[in-house]
Amino acid sequence: MxxxxxxxxxxxxxxxxxxxxxxxxxxxxxxxxxxxxxxxxxxxxxxxxxxxxxxxxxxxxxxxxxxxxxxxxxxxxxxxxxxxxxxxxxxxxxxxxxxxxxxxITTKEDLNARFCAVHKGEDFQVAISTDEGDPKRALELKKQIEKSLEK
Structure with missing residues (x-):
């Protein structure tokens, strides 16, 4: 891996x-x-x-x-x-x-750069990625972080 x-x-x-x-x-x-x-x-x-x-x-x-x-x-x-x-x-x-x-976009193996799910605030960014995991999970985490930052 x-x-x-x-x-x-x-x-x-x-x-x-x-x-x-x-x-x-x-x-x-x-x-x-x-x-x-x-x-x-x-x-x-x-x-x-x-x-x-x-x-x-x-x-x-x-x-x-x-x-x-x-x-x-x-x-x-x-x-x-x-x-x-x-x-x-x-x-x-x-x-x-x-x-x-x-x-x-078609494999998790044949790449050397990955895109993260990103939440961008006014003066910060939060990037989330998974190690060999499902990218949909990173998007779920991004949404949870967005909700927690709205409070």
Missing amino acids: KKYFPILLDLEKKDILVVGGGKIAYRKIKTLLNYGAEIEVITPQIVEKKIDLLFEEKKINITLREFKDSDLENRFLVVGATNNKKLNKKIYELGDSKNILVNN
Whole structure:
């Protein structure tokens, strides 16, 4: 079992690639945009139309084509957000070999960066993650923390 070190990263103006155009890709994009990331989406097809809206608002760039190995060049973080487990694994293996942070939505093993459930207050953040556990449990804990902080 891998052990993950909790860390907060400055994503302002960092070059981030999201491979995929569905609902999970959209959620990852929205999260990353909240932290000032510069995002390129590469996908043969946009499934989640909200991604198109982000492009129209000039918040992201979109390249409509299949992923190429060279797409990883000069990336700080890559998110493999396709429904193709083999492709997401390939993205992880290539990225990890280049010391690029890679989040993979289809597995708990083939990634070296995980997203946390985050509660953001006015002057603090609380990030919750699980070790090999169910990410839904982290979301439940986040909701409990939010309720306790409202009091």
